[in-house]
Amino acid sequence: MRVIFLDLDKTLLWEDYSPEPAREFIGSLKEKGFEIVLNSSKTRAEQEYYRRAWKLREPFIVENGSAVFIPDGYFPFEVKGVRKGSYTVIELGERYEKIKAILDNIAEKYGLKYYGNSTPEEVMAFTGLPEELVLLAFQREYSETIFRWSREGFEEELEAKGLRAVRGSRFVNVIGNTDKGKAALVILSLYSRLGKVESYAVGDGENDFPLFEIVDRAFIVGNLSHAKAKNISSIDELLEVMG
Numbered sequence: 001m002r003v004i005f006l007d008l009d010k011t012l013l014w015e016d017y018s019p020e021p022a023r024e025f026i027g028s029l030k031e032k033g034f035e036i037v038l039n040s041s042k043t044r045a046e047q048e049y050y051r052r053a054w055k056l057r058e059p060f061i062v063e064n065g066s067a068v069f070i071p072d073g074y075f076p077f078e079v080k081g082v083r084k085g086s087y088t089v090i091e092l093g094e095r096y097e098k099i100k101a102i103l104d105n106i107a108e109k110y111g112l113k114y115y116g117n118s119t120p121e122e123v124m125a126f127t128g129l130p131e132e133l134v135l136l137a138f139q140r141e142y143s144e145t146i147f148r149w150s151r152e153g154f155e156e157e158l159e160a161k162g163l164r165a166v167r168g169s170r171f172v173n174v175i176g177n178t179d180k181g182k183a184a185l186v187i188l189s190l191y192s193r194l195g196k197v198e199s200y201a202v203g204d205g206e207n208d209f210p211l212f213e214i215v216d217r218a219f220i221v222g223n224l225s226h227a228k229a230k231n232i233s234s235i236d237e238l239l240e241v242m243g
Helices: 020-031 044-054 096-110 120-127 131-137 154-160 180-191 206-214 235-242
Strands: 002-006 034-038 060-062 067-071 082-084 087-091 144-148 164-167 172-175 198-203 217-221 229-232
Touching: 002 180, 020 034, 020 044, 020 235, 034 044, 034 060, 034 180, 044 060, 044 131, 060 180, 067 180, 096 144, 096 154, 096 172, 120 131, 120 144, 154 164, 164 206, 180 198, 180 206, 198 206, 198 235, 206 217, 217 235, 229 235
Parallel strands: 002 034, 002 198, 198 217, 217 229
Antiparallel strands: 060 067, 067 087, 082 087, 144 172, 164 172
């Protein structure tokens, strides 16, 4: 079977964050028999929005590898984890409450702005997200996103406190001791119980690099460089080069 991990921002989604431009691409992957696993910095609530739009049923990875959400009945075997609604959740990162508390203690020192000390209107200005998606983005469980800072050094201070500061395409994501690659390995180990797996990944930022390291074929949208990833201009090009 073929499993593909897909980033969202600047990979499947662009300035207006609409799911529509990627709908045909997702449909093409389904026709080719891919298992489509979203692997993004976005929250569970945000990813559920896009999963409904694209009619995805597979597991998904939230908040930069912080947790793996497996829908009930997806695998024909028991998966151990935490029960949340209709999911079994394998938690790999840190709880949001701890991350926010640490950020709150250094926010003034570094001039940090993040979800936890911003209004919805400020987040709309920082991100360009429409209001309905901003409200979903506020439903954080395992990470924070730093939109703005007035001085450097906060990343080192966060790491000294046991957190990771991961650069995305525009912002800095603050998470526990995990990454997109670690979470993808969890999913690949589950799929491997069903048969031989060929794995793919598509992303655009440095936070995707750990994911590129563990898949068979990786693709990076844009101009960043990674030794294991082939550069493509957009997802439209992917189907041509992937075969």
